[in-house]
Amino acid sequence: MQASAPAFDLARIRADFPLLARSVHGKPLVYFDNANTSQKPHQVIEAVDRHYREHNANVARAVHQLGEEATSAYEGARDALARFINAPSRNEVVLTSGTTQSINLVAYSYALPRLKPGDAILTTVMEHHANIVPWQLVAARSGATVKAAPINERGELIVEKFIELLTPEVKLACMAHVSNVLGTVNPVREIAKECRKRGIPLLVDGSQAVPHRPVDVQALGCDFYAVTGHKMLAPTGTGLLWAKKEHLDAMPPFFGGGEMIREVKFSGTTFAEAPHKFEAGTPNIAGFAGVAAAIDYYQSIGFDAILAHERELLDYASARLREIPGLRIFGEAVDKEPVISFLLDGAQATDLATLLDLEGVAVRSGHHCAHPLMQFYGVPATLRASLAFYNTHEEVDAFVAALLKVRKLLM
Numbered sequence: 001m002q003a004s005a006p007a008f009d010l011a012r013i014r015a016d017f018p019l020l021a022r023s024v025h026g027k028p029l030v031y032f033d034n035a036n037t038s039q040k041p042h043q044v045i046e047a048v049d050r051h052y053r054e055h056n057a058n059v060a061r062a063v064h065q066l067g068e069e070a071t072s073a074y075e076g077a078r079d080a081l082a083r084f085i086n087a088p089s090r091n092e093v094v095l096t097s098g099t100t101q102s103i104n105l106v107a108y109s110y111a112l113p114r115l116k117p118g119d120a121i122l123t124t125v126m127e128h129h130a131n132i133v134p135w136q137l138v139a140a141r142s143g144a145t146v147k148a149a150p151i152n153e154r155g156e157l158i159v160e161k162f163i164e165l166l167t168p169e170v171k172l173a174c175m176a177h178v179s180n181v182l183g184t185v186n187p188v189r190e191i192a193k194e195c196r197k198r199g200i201p202l203l204v205d206g207s208q209a210v211p212h213r214p215v216d217v218q219a220l221g222c223d224f225y226a227v228t229g230h231k232m233l234a235p236t237g238t239g240l241l242w243a244k245k246e247h248l249d250a251m252p253p254f255f256g257g258g259e260m261i262r263e264v265k266f267s268g269t270t271f272a273e274a275p276h277k278f279e280a281g282t283p284n285i286a287g288f289a290g291v292a293a294a295i296d297y298y299q300s301i302g303f304d305a306i307l308a309h310e311r312e313l314l315d316y317a318s319a320r321l322r323e324i325p326g327l328r329i330f331g332e333a334v335d336k337e338p339v340i341s342f343l344l345d346g347a348q349a350t351d352l353a354t355l356l357d358l359e360g361v362a363v364r365s366g367h368h369c370a371h372p373l374m375q376f377y378g379v380p381a382t383l384r385a386s387l388a389f390y391n392t393h394e395e396v397d398a399f400v401a402a403l404l405k406v407r408k409l410l411m
Contacts, residue, residue, distance in 0.1 A: 014392075019039050034211070037236070039388075041294075051285065059282075078275075081093050085216065086216040088245075089245065094274070097284065098227075106243070109252055111138050122166065124148055126373050127205070128369050128370055151184075166194060175203075179373075180208050180339070183314075183336035184333040185335040195223075203223065203225075212306065223243065226239070227242075238284055253277045259279065317399075318340060326346070327342055327343070328345075330377055338387035361403075367380065
């Protein structure tokens, strides 16, 4: 049970993030690229630094003091992550380099051995490439196909269409909890319920959800949940795959190497139990020390406060952007996280982003690893402003002022 957090003090919070204090091209930085990667508080930075200064050793390989300390930190991160997403057991949490590795693990270890010609994998039009390409690769090897459920113009999943597509040949369903382009929050619990009725496992890409809202995998009812650490204040090269125990027990290892075995002989190898059978080689130990610190940081603030601030910030930013003539926002879902994708009439997304950078504003331009979604809207790219709990109304005003300035240059 999460302890009550102190009052939301935005100035105090911002002081915890060293990079937010810097300037870019002589202008105060406005960092609105949080869906790409979040900034890191000094508590996370110091946790990584402290590991290398005081505890650096490999995990699970040594009985000396440093080895025990490193192992304790690494396994402590597993415990923290299990609590963070309310996993039933720490042994259902596989530590990975991020969502991409987590999804590929499921694709090759769970899906590929079960797929045959005529089978299908169901996903959605709004997915990140990491939740499309692995399924295409295993489908090509097995003779299966990949189907995509449609969305409406507001960027919302058409739930009844997704359910209609849950036909008997579908062996796995996959969806983003939150769209990285639109901010749309998908009705995972409802979809999971429909999948269970049909005996179809559901994988959820949680990369864009965990930085903004509490996640309870037991309440969601999915079978697999993937998380990326660097989007939730933690270092790059960290993440997790949560999967139900029965799936992990039945899945063969994906990578082979040290520390995922019980015994190796040339006559055959016996593997460790899950989750360790999926964690071959030396992991990002210092990175996971940072993960534990990031989780502590979220809990020190509390998601109630984070949700309230981000929703207010999203409403304010959306209203300010709608005042700009010729600006089109993509994704107007009723339930969405603080992500705004948009275009200005007559301006290329990359040109806008480049000019905004000269004004100190960091936003993302491009297809956002979501080509099918760009094709749905009939555009090659968008500009994306993605906000976090450490952003301010004043930054939104600076962003809009910069956008109006560069608009004049391009019109």
